[in-house]
Amino acid sequence: xxxxxxxxxxxxxxxxxxxxxxxxxxxxxxxxxxxxxxxxxxxxxxxxxxxxxxxxxxxxxxxxxxxxxxxxxxxxxxxxxxxxxxxxxxxxxxxxxxxxxxxxxxxxxxxxxxxxxxxxxxxxxxxxxxxxx
Numbered sequence: 001x002x003x004x005x006x007x008x009x010x011x012x013x014x015x016x017x018x019x020x021x022x023x024x025x026x027x028x029x030x031x032x033x034x035x036x037x038x039x040x041x042x043x044x045x046x047x048x049x050x051x052x053x054x055x056x057x058x059x060x061x062x063x064x065x066x067x068x069x070x071x072x073x074x075x076x077x078x079x080x081x082x083x084x085x086x087x088x089x090x091x092x093x094x095x096x097x098x099x100x101x102x103x104x105x106x107x108x109x110x111x112x113x114x115x116x117x118x119x120x121x122x123x124x125x126x127x128x129x130x131x132x133x
Contacts, residue, residue, distance in 0.1 A: 068108045 079086025
């Protein structure tokens with residue numbers, strides 16, 4: 001019985017380590033490809049790749065997006081788990097000036113919206129240029 005439990009736990013740990021190593025290797029390969037592509041871009045001025053494509057591959061806005069998402073999601077989760085704390089959070093929010101709350105919401109919308117647009121807009125512009133030719 002104990003031997004089978006140890007075997008199952010060992011298999012799970014082995015599978016987890018294999019998956020973890022594959023993810024790490026994939027991330028490493030992506031970073032190496034980005035560095036190699038940046039070097040190629042530096043040498044090739046006629047390339048159609050640009051800085052926005054490289055930034056998109058690196059996903060530089062990830063932490064900012066998670067923080068922004070958490071700021072809106074955590075109060076809801078807290079309210080579900082502990083309604084008294086949730087009520088206190090939203091009551092305290094009513095003390096903040098409405099203009100500040102609106103600016104905060106607008107900034108977060110800009111972060112999410114512009115982050116997505118900056119990845120899409122250059123390709124749309126390039127396609128329009130191609131159509132005009």
